[in-house]
Amino acid sequence: MKISREELYRRVWEKPVTHIAKELDISDVGLAKACRKHAIPLPPVGYWVKLKFGKAGSRPPLPKLAVESEIEIDARRYRLAPPVKADENEPKLVVVPQPELQAEKLSRFTAATRKKLLSTKPDRHGFLECSGPELFSCRVSEGTVEYAALLLDAVEKALPEVQAKLVKGEKALEFEHDGQRVSFRLFEQHSRAEAPVQDPFYKRLGGTEYVYTFTGKLSLEITSYFDGRKKWGDGARESLSDKLGSFVQGLVDAARALKKRAQEMEAQRLRWAEEARVREERERENRALEDFRQKLLAEAKASNDSQLMLAYLLRIQERLAESDTPLQKHAHEWLQRAQRIAEQTNPELRRVRRLTAGGEPDPFSGYFGRALI
Structure with missing residues (x-):
């Protein structure tokens, strides 16, 4: 034509x-x-x-x-491509109607965010920043406040279509789908350049500062960490208002990815906890076996010491028997005391009684004057 x-x-x-x-x-x-x-x-x-x-x-x-x-x-x-017949098995894309600004009909959170932006003074670079538990996270210029409200209102009204909602976050509103939260923000695209700054009194003093130039184009960005698309913005061929459906679907995809990663991390945590429990149990058993071994060795050594003392006393008595010198009272007392100590420190008889008495024979409670349990 x-x-x-x-x-x-x-x-x-x-x-x-x-x-x-x-x-x-x-x-x-x-x-x-x-x-x-x-x-x-x-x-x-x-x-x-x-x-x-x-x-x-x-x-x-x-x-x-x-x-x-x-x-x-x-x-x-x-020519425009003919519409493709939708496959019932294919997932349906989110459809967000073209935004239309009517201040009296704005959604709750969008209206609050717009009011906050309009009442905020720009910083020294010209940015209006907005954040809070019941506000969208925004960073725009004065000229794009109404455009930002259009986009946010359209997004807010589209959330019920994907069974999602906005919830209060620590710093700003968050998107929630199936119990999983996703953080996002809206900002204005801009360029930044360095400009020289000269001291008004001393010409040799000065420096540089950044000068920001606003483009009037806005972008929506998912700030939660996940592997997937994170940014949608005004472009040369397509405006951000035409991409809102894709953005909302991106929020859903991000929520699913974050939930899956959280589930995987929880499963990994449970595996690590079980491995740690098994490892600790094994170490406890090894410590118990080592403690048993040390006490058994100490008991065996006590038995050897007792046998050594009894053999020593026997040799002394044999030598005394060969002597014609009668023993004094204190000598008899020494021999009796030594014999008693040598017999008392031998754990063999007590261990045999413990093993044949029934019950748990393993515990060790001590040696040399302390009765074994």
């Missing part, structure tokens, strides 16, 4: 490119290419949102060409 430059210029500034493309039965990519090829300026990202609040700016004029001619749009090349 053919259309004049003036007509196409008029139409793309009256409605979004996506709407005009559908009317012409081509893709928005093909329409944008045709406009660039014939030097037809297109509205920037966020233009239609700003237009509602009278902040869109002036429309650039249509540049004049040396030779004016009609534009031929190759519908066969850029």
